[in-house]
Amino acid sequence: MLKEIPLIDHGLEKSFEKYEKKFKALADKKRLQIMNILTKQGSTCVCDLIPIVGMPQSKLSYHLKILLDANIIIKETKGTWSYYEINMEEVNHILSEELCCILKPGNSK
Template sequence: MKQEMNLQHVIFTQGMDLDDVLLNQVFEKYEGKFKAIADKKRIRIMNIITRKGEINVCELALLMNMAQSKLSYHLKILLDANLINRVIKGTSSYYSLNQDEVNHLLSSELCCLFRPTW
């Protein structure tokens, strides 16, 4: 998912000026964030995390009615996109929303879906 600075990238960026290269990096950054959020299961996960404030995989699996491995897969995608945070306590992983990141990404209306105050 994440674009490496590989040969293809180098070839692609030849003949582009600096502005274009920088702009392209911005596009790639947002592509990653939007890909993470572009899934109704993951939107629902974020919504539940928001309402619970903090939740572990076990409890989330029950609420989502979803197998643990599948959940871990989706949580990793959200975590890699920096949309959620993880804190490990004992054998459990507790996840919470990265409110700042979400606020900087989504419209204020949309953020309602991911705000504890409702």
């Protein structure tokens, strides 16, 4: 039985849109820095991130939201505090072992 090769593969198109969003989230050095800090620090609240990353709160919130919406980080709210951490499962699914290393502790030696 012959398999039809469609001109436009809608499954792939969906995939490309999904990965476009994730790569967009990764395509910013400030967000890569945030990810690097989260991998070093583990779960961290926004108020502690502010002095480390050195950016105003609204800006940090903006970038955290982009990473969150792409499922690259996870948020957990405890009372007034919001704790963010890397979604390691997701990151490992996207990035190479080599690249994942800059997002894992013990690399910045």
